[in-house]
Amino acid sequence: MNFTHNNYLKYSIGGREYGYRETPTEKYEVSLGSIDVDQYRTSSFENELHRTAQLVREDFGKDFVLFLSGGTDSEIVLRNFIAIGIKPRCVIIKFEDNYNIGEIYEAREIAKELDVKLDVINFDVKNFFYSGEAAEFGEQIQSTQITYIMVYKHILQLGFPAVMGGEAGLTRQVNKDNSYWYYAFRENEDASAMRFSNKFKIPLVNEWFSYTPELLLYYLESEDIQKLVSERYNYKLTAASSKNRILAKLYPYFRQKFKKHGFESLIAFNSICYDDIGRNQIPRLEFSLDGVPYDLAIKQLKGEQ
């Protein structure tokens, strides 16, 4: 199963590739394979987006679903499928009590503009949690993040290969004596998508913007990302608030919108879910990084390490 192109992005727990946690102290490690130098020299960020759409189409066939969130990432994914002549089936999950009504509106506008059919799935996320279903599902794939578990449940129900946005996340690690940026690939969230795919034999692209090493390297080496990770006192802790502005320079075709995640009204609920769903899972008591330090990621992608 391809989680990324030729599975250049790998994680392991206790040395087990794409594995499960068996003890609290096993080390979690993420590594990146290298780019094709010729491809990188002759391509571009925009070309790599088209190429990713083509590669996913070749892997998945024509019957797959795209989870449109109303955000920038999945909109870009959709635009790139359309650019290669494919109109995928799009779905969005609508929470009871309209918690994500703003995202539903955005997704509908995007679907209308791009003339694709959008299926809206109504879902009671609170009942999903309080009934115990989320915990039960989460335990199977070792995830405590309800937003991810919720999407996996729907992919399983739909029974088709699926594509999600999957930004190339950058986070600042702040320690007592220093701080540095890293490419984030989190055991609990991002890696659980691979465990889900393996367990249920359903292909899922959760790392669109890291799908090829070339696409990731274009992003990491872009001028604004380099500036972001090198300015100590920019008061940024993640790239989230800068992402749309940076993407707009690299791919200026999406609708401008304020960066949100759709869970703004459920932040406290989310934190309770996080604790409770994880109650019966093996805790992680080792402090290896949930990703790859920025400088090392660049070296690995360039084949220098």
Add this chain to the structure above:
Amino acid sequence: MKIIELDKSHFDAILPLFYTKNYMGTDFHSNFAMPGIREIEKVYHKAFSNTYLSDLSRYKALGLQEEDGSISGLISFFISPNEPVWYGTMIRSANNKENVRILLDAAIEYNENQGRFRFYTLWSVRHSKLLRRFAFSDSANERYDYFDECIIPAKTKCIYHNFWTILFSRILLPTDTVVRCTYLKKEYRKETPIGGNL
């Protein structure tokens, strides 16, 4: 007036408490302004309500209700599932010192009844020395002692996860702050709470 547990039905009643120029001695209009958001008070009120008035078992808010039903003050706290500790997250009283003391006493009593004898709070360094004089009743002052766990310089990230998540809400603050641990003195602990079950 009486202490009540706040819920959804108090959404409108607590709104006036969010319209103050200063919070924790800091003018948040100049420090917390976000582009495109005119009424920051409404943003805070909504975020507070989504967290503390939405039936979540670990996020509680107590209010001081007047005879006419209005709410003249509130205190909110997070009850940790990880250890017998609570985190005081907000207290609003329209500058009424007496009400602050009543509310803090109520939160202390609520948590002591559940076997929680220690709590964390976040304060501006500038005001931290006056805090006990302002917010603690004679009884609370006598029964509880404190130490300052750490100082977090302005515009830096707290490196301790629970403090960062619960007390800072993952936001860089514009002033130097101190995380204070306040605990019930040994001589006032009658029984050690039971911490196990099956």
